Amino acid sequence: MGLPRSDGGDDTQCQVQGPCRGRVGNRAKLRVSLTDTRVKDAKAGISVIRIRDSAVPGFRLRITPAGAKGFCVAFQRKDGKKANLTIGKAETWTAKAASEKAAALRKVHDEGKDARAYVQEERSGQDVDALIKVWREGYRHGLKPTSQASYDDLMKVVISPTMGRRLVKDLSHQDVKDLHRKTEKGGHETNANRAVAVLSRLLSIAEKEGWRAQGTNPCRQLEKPSG
Numbered sequence: 001m002g003l004p005r006s007d008g009g010d011d012t013q014c015q016v017q018g019p020c021r022g023r024v025g026n027r028a029k030l031r032v033s034l035t036d037t038r039v040k041d042a043k044a045g046i047s048v049i050r051i052r053d054s055a056v057p058g059f060r061l062r063i064t065p066a067g068a069k070g071f072c073v074a075f076q077r078k079d080g081k082k083a084n085l086t087i088g089k090a091e092t093w094t095a096k097a098a099s100e101k102a103a104a105l106r107k108v109h110d111e112g113k114d115a116r117a118y119v120q121e122e123r124s125g126q127d128v129d130a131l132i133k134v135w136r137e138g139y140r141h142g143l144k145p146t147s148q149a150s151y152d153d154l155m156k157v158v159i160s161p162t163m164g165r166r167l168v169k170d171l172s173h174q175d176v177k178d179l180h181r182k183t184e185k186g187g188h189e190t191n192a193n194r195a196v197a198v199l200s201r202l203l204s205i206a207e208k209e210g211w212r213a214q215g216t217n218p219c220r221q222l223e224k225p226s227g
Contacts, residue, residue, distance in 0.1 A: 092138030
């Protein structure tokens with residue numbers, strides 16, 4: 001999942017099959033039942049496009065001119081301005097899961113609570129095991145089968161037992177060094193280096209999903225062994 005963002009822009013019409021409701025001037029504000037197929041088939045335009053879901057109020061798919069797709073949910077603030085909370089990238093969220101998340105966030109908002117603060121608190125409380133789950137569900141398929149097996153083994157045997165319950169936002173350079181030293185005991189330096197490489201990949205995903213600030217991956221600070 002990405003960091004919350006504000007975006008009060010108007011919806012732009014795009015070409016996608018499905019029912020469309022509502023018109024402003026000569027432009028239609030697209031409102032369809034967002035499904036995985038519709039998300040996949042939706043095309044980018046010359047400006048940002050937002051396709052509204054017909055079931056969950058405020059839930060929409062956002063497409064940049066470069067073709068990046070993400071789910072978000074919009075709220076009407078007390079001052080009358082619109083605010084959007086980003087749920088996550090379409091490549092890592094199914095339409096159904098994003099819709100359920102949007103409905104849950106709307107419930108928080110409708111109860112008079114600060115949905116933005118709720119999301120920030122939720123993300124800041126995610127641990128490494130939760131990050132591993134995100135990798136398995138949204139990123140694992142991008143690797144070759146042999147690499148998948150290698151990652152799975154290192155996460156199961158090394159990373160999860162060592163720091164699975166640690167909060168992602170709290171991991172430091174010292175934690176990475178400790179993981180490397182613990183793993184390399186007994187002549188397992190290769191496994192130690194691989195474990196740090198896998199952890200680095202996980203923390204890069206954490207930055208993309210908004211669980212850590214950009215450029216804070218502590219694995220990048222670990223010096224390569226000489227010789």
